[in-house]
Amino acid sequence: MASVKKDDRLTRSQSFMCVGFAGFFSKTVTSPLEVVKIKSQVGTFHSKRGFWQSFLLVYQNEGLRAFWKGNLTSCLRLFPYTAVHLTTYKKIVHLHMDELGFISQWRAILAGGLAGVAAALVTYPLEVAETRLIVQNCRQPTYIGVVHTLSKIYGSEGLLALYRGFSLTLLGAFPFSVGFYVVHMNLDKIWQEPPFRFTPLQNFINGCLAAGVAQTLSYPFETVKRKMQAQSARLPHFGGVDVHFSGTIDCFRQVVRNKGVLSLWSGLAANTIKIVPYFGLLFTCFEMCKQVCLYRNGYIISPLSYKLAPGVDQSLGPNELQEVKRYLKNRNFGSGETSFGNQW
Structure with missing residues (x-):
């Protein structure tokens, strides 16, 4: 996923706060698209009539608040994920630096991938809880809140249920990273200037295009992962999953056999539409929060302008x-x- 540009004029806590606030706000605004996407991936009855009808069915059967099911869980997941990712990435990069503090591009990409895996491992139970909260009917809930969801899954299905489908996170990381890297490399050539000279609009376009291609390539792994997270013999209709399976390979096989290959990209429309507003809000909120911090640190003359403070x-x-x-x-x-x- 695209990330906001690091600014060394912010303290570590300020950067963490800005990223957290931007992520929280952008996830909350685009939550309806996330709900429809996950329901489409799992294959609940809401998604049987297509993208636009899914919104109507969710509203008719569960009401307006259903579009924000699991949003709190998703937002809470941001903070430990970001903290673990940044800490792990810095440690891995430090180990691979040479005497001059240089690290090759491929090793930096590898460090980012390993940091992402470590962060996903720590926060994966929250992702499972988010999926369960979204696929259930909020008017007849099986789970109530984050803590209740985690404790009930652990109590009735065991610890492994909280990590069901995690292997697909590892498998999906490879096409995601390759797609993201290739798009960014080619966009740098198209702009014909070094990345440090990119305008905010260029960074935004790069982020959206790279995320769109990367997510499309890794989407089948995420679809199967969501089905595995949702399925449970202890839930009504097995969690609403449209196919029944015994494992990861069997899930791929059953989806392709019963629904066709293209069904591995169910919900891609909602995911693609979500990219622009999500990253637009992410970058905008981050920049607004960053301006306040830069003003407080004394680098700019006003939190409403990027005009530099004289003599600083x-x-x-x-x-x-x-x-x-x-x-x-x-x-x-x-x-x-x-x-x-x-x-x-």
């Missing part, structure tokens, strides 16, 4: 800039005190 070295980190300010303040105070004493 933008290459300094937040802590370094504060040290410089304290030094100048103490020096000016000391010189003022001396001149005051000389007058007497």
Whole structure:
């Protein structure tokens, strides 16, 4: 997935807060599309009549609040996922750096992939809970809230149920990473300028196109994964899954045999439509939050503008800039005190 551009003028906690807020807001706004997408992947009756009819069926059978089922779980998953991903990525990159602090592009991609796997491993139970909350009928719920969902799955189905389909996360990571990397490499050639000179609009277009291609390539793995997360003999209609299977390979086989190969991309329309508003809101919210932090750190003159503060070295980190300010303040105070004493 596309990510917001790192800015060394923010502290680690500020970057984490900005990413968290942007992710929370963009996920909440685009939650209806996510609900329809997951129902289509699982194969519930809501998705039998196509993309647009799915919205109408969800509204008629469960009401407006059904479009935000599982959204809190999805948002809560952002924070540990981001923290684990960033921490793991930095540690892996540090291990592969040479004496000059350089790391090859392929090793950086590998580090990103391994960090993503580690983050997914830690937060995967929350993804399973999100799927269960979305596929159930909220007017006749089996699960109520995140904690109840996790405890009930663990109590009735065991620990392994919270990691059902995790292997597909690993398998889907390869086509996703390759698609994302190839698109970004070719877009850099099309723009005919280095990435650090890209405008916000260019970064947004790159992110949307790369995410669209990468998600399309890895989509069959996610479809099967969602079916495996949803299916349970202890749920009404086996969780609403449109095929019954005994494992990962059998799930692929049953889907292709009963629904056709294209059914592996069920819900792709909702997912594709979601990309533009999701990343648009993600980048916009991040930039707004970042402006407030940059203003507070003293790099810009207003939280409503990117106009740089005069006389401020933008290459300094937040802590370094504060040290410089304290030094100048103490020096000016000391010189003022001396001149005051000389007058007497």
